Amino acid sequence: MEHVSDSMLAQQLLQDSESAFTLLYQRYTGKIRGFLLRLRLDKHSDDIIQETFITIWNRRHTIEPSGNISAYIFTIAKNHALKYLKEEWQLLAADRNITEEEDIEAVHAREAIHRALETSMDKLPERARQVLILKRIKGYSTEEIALELGISKSTVENHMNRALTILREELSGFSAIGIVLLGINVFS
Numbered sequence: 001m002e003h004v005s006d007s008m009l010a011q012q013l014l015q016d017s018e019s020a021f022t023l024l025y026q027r028y029t030g031k032i033r034g035f036l037l038r039l040r041l042d043k044h045s046d047d048i049i050q051e052t053f054i055t056i057w058n059r060r061h062t063i064e065p066s067g068n069i070s071a072y073i074f075t076i077a078k079n080h081a082l083k084y085l086k087e088e089w090q091l092l093a094a095d096r097n098i099t100e101e102e103d104i105e106a107v108h109a110r111e112a113i114h115r116a117l118e119t120s121m122d123k124l125p126e127r128a129r130q131v132l133i134l135k136r137i138k139g140y141s142t143e144e145i146a147l148e149l150g151i152s153k154s155t156v157e158n159h160m161n162r163a164l165t166i167l168r169e170e171l172s173g174f175s176a177i178g179i180v181l182l183g184i185n186v187f188s
Helices: 006-013 018-038 042-058 069-096 104-123 126-137 142-149 153-170 176-181
Strands: none
Touching: 006 018, 006 069, 018 042, 018 069, 042 069, 104 126, 104 153, 126 142, 126 153, 142 153
16 A cells, blocks of 8 residues: 555545555655754654644545645645744743844844853863853852862963863854853853
């Protein structure tokens, strides 16, 4: 039955064929998953695929067997993907007070920089990371950091310089402005 055309499967769906439905599911799940990966919706792919095929099953009596079944399936998947993108945007906007005018690409860029910064900070030696967090995130002075960690001011400065040097190298592919907007200036 795997050699059966999409048109034939659609014809069988009109007669409530569960095996035809299963074959379409098997045939298109991987393709839809790849499509969702390109949209960066892979974390929702299982839900979107499930909703896509629920919709197909519920609309099985309206499918035109002579039509482009692949396009029909991907249109349904795209509509469900758009719904998830809209929901993600609304959550992001609520969580971060993003105005509707702000470009979604800017949001994705900021998210990418944030993830890269977190990954880069995880690569820092422990003491350098502590100094960076205390200085640039918590706003401690060099003297306060020295007291807090029980080290000299020059050691604090050495750790800070080391942390910034490593972060500059790790984040060299991103713009300085984007990184500064996250609240940590690794370029000074």
